[in-house]
Amino acid sequence: MNDSRVQASTQKLLELLEELAAFTAPGLGVTRLLYTEEWGRAQTFLQGKMAGFGLKVTTDKVGNVFGRLMGRSPEQKVILTGSHIDTVVNGGKYDGAYGIAAAMIALQDLQKNFGQPQRTLEVVSFCEEEGSRFPLAYWGSGHVTERYDGSEAENCMDADRISLQAAMAAFSFSQSVTDTDGNISKSTGARNDIDAFVELHIEQGIILETTDTQIGVVQGIVGQRRYMVKVSGVANHAGTTPMLMRQDALASAVEMLYVLEGAAKAAGAPLVATSGKLEVYPNTPNVIPGEVLFALDIRHSEEEELECFCAKILSLYHEIAAERGVTLEVIPVLHTLPAPMDTKLSTALEEICLEQGKTYRMMVSGAGHDAQLFAPRCPTAMIFVPSRAGISHSPEEYSSPEQLAAGLEVLTAMLYELAY
Known part of the structure; x- marks a missing residue:
């Protein structure tokens, strides 16, 4: 993209991140735990935003939110991208949220600049990844990838002895939000129509910053x-x-x-x-x-x-x-299990970085991510951008607009390669 387009997209990304950060419980940083009021308002907000971007909005039984840009070949499997909406207690505004916001902007830019994709593109806001409220993690991506079947919810309790099942029952996941065709629908959870998953995330470590590197191409997750x-x-x-x-x-x-x-x-x-x-x-x-x-x-x-x-x-x-x-x-x-990323997708990310003139390095993620649940099921890739001082899960979490923009550019190019 040219400089003016990059600046416009970056500004939209920053605004969306600030809007999401406003959905938080009182206290320092951002606290948005699974099935709390602030979590529910954030997911409802994203449904409205996705619909406004011209995407077909769906939710599933656990509250994952999807926004779909239909391809010209709907019989082909979907290219999925996104991250998680929940946070740790007193966390930052970028962990998870950056991957969702950037994916939404990328789909909007691709549609505007190149029209309808050949293959369907879909952005996801997973309901949970952190394990901060209940003693399990990846509740959102775990349903999509069949790690969980829902039976876990009955006996899983938070610190206040509220069961996951009871907390989930408070949400219907059928908010009055419509897509451009006037529809919103729900799915059961498990998906077998995903051909590739790409997740953009802040590094949550200090390697990229200390080596003055713009992009981390993740080879695997511990x-x-x-x-x-x-x-x-x-x-x-x-x-x-x-x-x-x-x-x-x-x-x-x-x-x-x-x-x-x-x-x-x-x-x-x-x-x-x-x-x-x-x-x-x-x-x-x-x-x-x-x-x-x-x-x-x-x-x-x-x-x-x-x-x-x-x-x-x-x-x-x-x-x-x-x-x-x-x-x-x-x-x-x-x-x-340790999750290696797809070598072909990693090579494609390297080539994109070279084409865009961005510095990059291959690296292993010491933090867990939704991507590791997809890696055994479909080709999966992760893109990292630097985190200031390696700080994350904290109100001090920060990545600069330039760093966030670089990740957005790489993600957009990757989705173009996969879907167009």
């Missing part, structure tokens, strides 16, 4: 294991219980987390291990903790290495529990 670990001891008086006669759940958990850090450092890159959540009961200064619940997040780009490390850590945890006289319960929460 696999993840998430667990909730419950350590149960005996709550007792802090003053009258001798040190050698205690079954201290917190002291046991602390030893486990210390072992986790040491083992992860010894394993070396690209393995990373984190515990970002800790709950102590009864959480009183003069009572020995009787129960501790903590989270584990372990990631690696190689499945075998990831599996071996997790088995080793959990074995050590059972040893610690036995030595300290506490009981241990490990609850698997998430299991995603």
